[in-house]
Amino acid sequence: MVFAMLSHAAIAQDQTVIEIQSPVLVIDQDRLFAETRLGSRAQADFEAHAQALAAENQRIEAELIAREQELTELRPNTAPEEFRAMADEFDARVERIRSEQDEKARLLNRSREEARQNFFGEVAEIISEIVRDKGAVVVIDRRDVFLSADRIDITEEAIALVNEKLE
Structure with a gap:
């Protein structure tokens, strides 16, 4: 019985060491971006632009369908x-519009990636502070980890600290 209690205490002690001094920490970058005020503002801005582009695409599609119907009636x-x-002009217009809208979508996605990169650039020092405080040497994105103890996940702490320091 005493041996069982001692081995349990040793396990608990080992868990404390892992929690306090693990050289590896994990973070959920997507949650950090989505659940901080700074990241959620950037995401909301992206979503607004994406919705505007989608509305523009729907308007253009309706115009093209109407023109196609006109051509069908004129034939x-x-x-x-x-x-x-007229059909060749219409086809050329469709191709030009498709190319323009695809470029707008590419630019929008690029701006989304740039916003994420800027976000992580802004929060890097805060994450570094957590790493130093925990005595760790590396932070790995949770998606790249097959299995880990929840004790080494710093996502909640990072969200709270980013919200506190960057507001």
Whole structure:
């Protein structure tokens, strides 16, 4: 019985060492970005731009569908050469618009990535402070870890500290 209690105490002691002095910590970068005020503002800004682009795409799609319907109605009463010219112009317009909208989407995604990079640049010193306080040497994103003890996850602490220091 005493041996069992001693071994339990040793396990508890080992867990304390892991919790306090683990050289490896994990963090959920997505949660950190989403659940801090700074990150959620950046995400909200991205979402607003994405919704505006989606609305623009829907408006353009409706215009193109209407023009396609016009062309369909004109076809029986239009000379083949004239109709071919209108159809070619329409196809070129569709391709140009598709290219323009794809570029807007690429730029939007690039700005989203830049916002995330800027965010992590701004919070790096705060995360470094947590790492120093815990005596760790590395922080790994939770997605890259197969299995870990919850005690080495600093996400909650990082969210609270970022909200405290960057507001």
